[in-house]
Amino acid sequence: MRTRKVSGWHLLLAPLALCFALPLVWLVLSSVMTNAEINRFPPALWPKGIDLGGYRYVLGNALFPRWFANSLLVASVAVGSNLLFGALGGYAFARMRFAGSRLLLGLMLATMVIPFQLTMIPTFLVMKELGLIDTLGALIVPSLVTPFAVFLFRQFFLSLPREMEEAAWIDGCSRLRVLFSIVLPLARPALATVAVLTFLSTWNDLSWPLIALNHDTQYTLQLGLTTFQGQHHTRWSAVMAGNVITVLPVLVAFLLAQKTFVQSLTSSGLKG
């Protein structure tokens, strides 16, 4: 009786879950098809063999590996600096008393709800003034530290007991030392959350690179992929191979940090 009930749920859930997976399965399958298999009608649903022509074509292109490196550079600088400056800022807001701290925190939180589209034109102008347009600097500077990182660290530090830090101050430790040798080792969940979400948002962004970059040697992977699609319409397997390479790092990051990732998403907006 019980086993039949269980299998009933599987009958509903398995096809549903499959629907979500299918487009991605098709992405991977089409990336290893030959052009003949893709271009015939109706297209083959399953490749005869694994043809790596698409991948060879993409990786042999001088620009594609460069876009990958650009994306990796921008994302890793963003992750590193959000961890550093986010933790510093969050710590100051959580543990130090100084004039104007409430106002500053309020202003920072307010910027979280400002839509990017409102700020994109003036941000472009600011970057132009700084001479950063059409360089990776234009992507790196705005993503150095986000209000989200500061806020998340602050919330996390507030939840830590103060006793150990107080003991360290009394022993003559500087604030910086307390933060790095006592607080941060305890803050691993916050560090992981900020790292994963920062990586995801910088790696996946298209609109800002689209505005800030003109020259295709500076492109990120997402931006490169959009031009790729037009140029290589006849080589869908190459476009799909490029797409797989774009999606893969995020999927790997997600599968490695699945638990943290899901927790951070569910808690980020709910416990305000």
Added chain:
Amino acid sequence: MSTLPRAITLAPQAAVPPAAARRAARRRARRETATAWGFIGPAVVVILGLGIVPVLWSLLLSFRADDLVTPGRWVGLDNYRALAEDPGFHTAVRNTLLYTALYVPLSLVGGLALALALNRRLRLIGLYRTLVFIPFVVSATAQGVLFSFILDPEFGVANSLLHQLGISPQGFLSDPDQAIYLLVLISLWSGVGFCVVVYLAALQDVPPELVESARIDGAGRALILRHIVLPTLTPVTVFLLLWQVITALQVFDLIYVTTKGGPLGSTTVVVYFVWQQAFQTFTAGYGAAAAYVLAVALMVVGAALRVVRRRQSRTEGVVR
């Protein structure tokens, strides 16, 4: 003694003479302020410099005719007046509202239904949850490229499946009557997972003893859902509503990759309109005005939901 940093929570030491103590406290406070500013400095420069400043700059721009290259000229409210009469902007607003009105309720209802279905102990349930959520981490660019391939009218796999079912080939994203609905579907494919995860987390907070006693009293599944589960989920639903509305009103990447606002303007949303004005036709002041209209709409939605939320927490407080 006074050179040591003092823990804030300690009581002031009574043994020190009052005047000296006050001076020492002031000195400590000043040092504390300096350290604090050192800590928050980078965040303040980046966040406020690229957060608050552009908001004001954008407002100024919206009162100007500006192409981002040559010096602009003050035109007052002309941009806003022109927007009110611009059929292109009207279409963009209509498309944005249509997209939002479809995407938000569908993602919430679909997310809740899936979460309820996935909220049980089964073998493979972890796999099912992962599969439902995974599209969420795929960038809009990658989604766009993938679905323009799947939905390609000539050699896409979608048409070949329809062919096998005996349905005539469709234009999909190149058909002005279908494009925006397909974009909603693609967004749902990736966006539902987020709602599912949030609802799954919230379902853990449904008090099991309440469900149990209701069941003993003879309440069926539907009654339990309506009177116990749904009320527990209300705060989460309000959060998701706000979140999804903001996401929907700001959709851009997917549209840029798939339809570029076409065919025949059928998928030009407000954000796409802003981008076109600022970076394609170089009427940045006009684009800034359109962006401000969107931002004000977002703020109104946010404020309205805040009021609802506050009223809710008040009534909840009464119940408890």
